[in-house]
Each structure stands twice: as C-alpha cells, then as structure tokens.
Amino acid sequence: MEKPILQIENLTTSFKIKEKYYPAVDHVSFSVFENEIVAVVGESGCGKSALALSIMRLHNHQRTKIEGEIKYKERDLVDFSERQMNQVRGKEIGIIFQEPLTALNPLMTVGDQIEENLTFHTKLSKEKRRLRTIELLTQVGIPYPTRTYDQFPHELSGGMRQRVMISIAIACNPSLVIADEPTTALDVTIQVQILELLKSIQKDTKMGIILITHDLSVVAEVADRIIVMYAGQVVEIGTVKQIFANPLHPYTRSLLKSIPSQVTNKKRLHVIDGMVPSIVNMNRERCRFSPRIPWISRNAHEESPDLHEVAPEHLVRCTCYKHFYFKGS
Numbered sequence: 001m002e003k004p005i006l007q008i009e010n011l012t013t014s015f016k017i018k019e020k021y022y023p024a025v026d027h028v029s030f031s032v033f034e035n036e037i038v039a040v041v042g043e044s045g046c047g048k049s050a051l052a053l054s055i056m057r058l059h060n061h062q063r064t065k066i067e068g069e070i071k072y073k074e075r076d077l078v079d080f081s082e083r084q085m086n087q088v089r090g091k092e093i094g095i096i097f098q099e100p101l102t103a104l105n106p107l108m109t110v111g112d113q114i115e116e117n118l119t120f121h122t123k124l125s126k127e128k129r130r131l132r133t134i135e136l137l138t139q140v141g142i143p144y145p146t147r148t149y150d151q152f153p154h155e156l157s158g159g160m161r162q163r164v165m166i167s168i169a170i171a172c173n174p175s176l177v178i179a180d181e182p183t184t185a186l187d188v189t190i191q192v193q194i195l196e197l198l199k200s201i202q203k204d205t206k207m208g209i210i211l212i213t214h215d216l217s218v219v220a221e222v223a224d225r226i227i228v229m230y231a232g233q234v235v236e237i238g239t240v241k242q243i244f245a246n247p248l249h250p251y252t253r254s255l256l257k258s259i260p261s262q263v264t265n266k267k268r269l270h271v272i273d274g275m276v277p278s279i280v281n282m283n284r285e286r287c288r289f290s291p292r293i294p295w296i297s298r299n300a301h302e303e304s305p306d307l308h309e310v311a312p313e314h315l316v317r318c319t320c321y322k323h324f325y326f327k328g329s
C-alpha cells in the first residue's frame with residue numbers, strides 16, 4: 001500500500017481562553033495520499049481553519065496547544081522548530097487562503113510576491129526566478145503573464161488574484177497544498193474555474209490537496225474523499241461516492257439537504273436548526289450534534305461516541321444515525 005504524504009493522528013488543537021485550554025480540533029485523524037483531494041467540510045466554527053493552521057503550525061504558540069501527530073512524509077511536524085517549519089511552509093506544503101486581497105501584499109507587485117517564495121526556498125538566479133514566475137502565471141491561466149508580473153493585486157479581479165495565490169502556493173512544487181475556502185469569495189462560474197485549475201495542476205504534479213470548505217456542493221466534482229467535521233470532531237469520513245450516495249451522520253445528511261441544487265422549486269432550502277457550539281460551552285461527553293436534532297430520542301445517542309467503521313473507508317460517529325429522520329418527515 002502506498003504511503004500517505006500526510007498522516008494526522010489524534011490531533012488536538014486547544015486555545016487558551018481565560019487561563020484554560022479548550023480544544024477546537026478534537027482527536028482528529030486522517031491521511032492524505034499522493035494525487036488525492038481530501039475535502040474537509042463543516043459549518044463556520046467547526047474547526048476547519050484551526051486544523052489547517054495546525055498543520056502549517058501557524059497558530060500563536062503562547063495561546064495554543066497542539067497534541068497528537070502531524071506526520072508529513074513520516075516526520076512529525078508537531079516536534080519541528082520554527083526554523084524547520086520555515087523550510088516546510090511554502091516549499092513542502094503550500095497554502096491558499098480564502099481572501100487573496102488580504103493574503104497578498106498590496107504594496108508589492110505580483111511578480112515580486114511570487115519570486116519572494118522562490119528566493120527563500122531555491123537557489124535560482126534572478127533571471128531564472130523571473131522566467132519561473134512567468135511560467136507559473138501562465139500555468140495558472142493568467143492571460144497576459146508578463147503584464148501581470150508588474151501589476152499590483154488591486155489591479156486584478158478576484159479570480160485572477162486567487163490564481164496568483166495558487167501560483168505562490170505551487171511555486172516550489174510542494175507535495176501538499178492546503179486550500180482554505182479558496183473559492184468562497186468568488187462568484188459561481190469563477191469558483192468552478194478555480195477548482196478545475198487546482199485539479200489540472202494536480203494531474204501534472206501529483207500533489208495531495210486538502211480542500212477546506214463549508215459548502216459540500218463545491219467538493220462533489222473534485223474531491224476523492226470527504227471529511228465532515230462538527231464541533232471539532234470528525235463525524236463522518238468516506239469517499240465522495242459514499243458520502244453523496246449513502247450519507248449516514250445526521251449532520252452530513254443535513255448539510256447535503258441544504259445544498260441549493262438539490263432543492264426543487266417547491267421546497268425551501270433546508271436550514272439546520274441551532275448553531276455550532278462555542279469551544280467554551282460545548283458538552284464534550286455526549287453526541288455534539290444532539291442539541292440540534294432534539295426530536296431524536298436521547299437513547300439513540302451513545303455516551304462519548306466514537307467513530308465506527310460501517311464499510312471499508314467509511315466511518316461515522318455515534319449510533320444516532322440509525323434512528324435519524326428529518327423533522328416533519
């Protein structure tokens with residue numbers, strides 16, 4: 001069996017709030033293989049960004065505790081010094097953020113920003129860096145790469161800025177790219193183009209991709225596997241086919257029901273009652289989704305539920321899925 005690029009085991013990321021630590025990522029385990037797109041989905045506040053920032057070790061060290069393992073090519077990033085992490089970030093693992101206008105430096109030209117990464121991680125000469133940068137801009141579908149090279153971020157459209165972010169992320173041929181809501185700020189047609197671009201780059205490079213999104217509809221076409229996160233935990237994990245054809249956890253089913261394309265003209269969009277609990281106030285001893293489906297009997301839930309394997313590669317948390325139905329159905 002091939003080895004994963006990334007192997008996360010029992011990762012727990014806790015934030016210090018008023019002198020106490022509260023987990024925002026709670027015993028999360030999964031792997032990413034070469035040439036694979038793993039989507040992490042869940043509503044706002046489920047811990048997706050905390051997970052991404054933990055892998056990159058970009059949290060504030062003084063207020064964050066990271067436990068468990070983040071094995072990148074068999075080396076545990078949790079033990080890495082800041083200096084070692086600087087060699088990993090941007091070179092081995094690239095990251096694409098949601099809003100390129102805030103992630104890009106408004107005072108630097110596009111060319112300089114891409115070259116900065118190349119200067120830090122490679123020994124390429126100035127001329128070779130320029131050529132590589134033009135090549136990258138071409139690869140990500142920028143129509144006039146030499147002109148864009150000298151432009152500033154605000155002179156580009158949102159879609160073009162996101163392409164620039166992608167070119168920075170892939171500049172040093174990383175084995176893994178983390179894309180944190182890369183299309184959320186873009187309109188639908190541009191979203192599709194950006195995801196298709198990521199997929200086509202992956203074909204050439206075989207990199208693994210972690211695609212973080214709150215929108216399940218975004219991942220259907222591009223992902224290989226889906227991880228559904230709720231309140232810091234993985235509640236379901238499976239292949240795209242398993243999650244879309246046989247979703248089990250009530251949260252997965254609720255997310256799928258709220259996808260607009262699945263709604264006919266007659267029906268209203270499904271809204272999941274209630275809210276994701278805050279890391280300070282949540283009850284960690286019971287099924288964390290149970291307060292949002294109060295019509296399901298308490299007996300349907302397990303105490304401190306674990307993940308159960310229901311089919312090869314398909315895992316679901318809590319037995320409540322066996323008893324779940326939508327309110328009013």
Ligand SMILES: Nc1ncnc2c1ncn2[C@@H]1O[C@H](COP(=O)(O)OP(=O)(O)OP(=O)(O)O)[C@@H](O)[C@H]1O
Pocket residue numbers: 015016017024042043044045046047048049050051214277278279
């Ligand atoms: N630095 C921090 N200090 C304290 N709490 C934090 C910190 N960062 C995140 N949290 C809390 O951790 C939980 C998970 O947040 P996170 O941003 O990872 O969620 P998310 O699923 O990525 O949501 P979004 O899509 O809105 O970013 C939330 O309750 C959030 O308030």
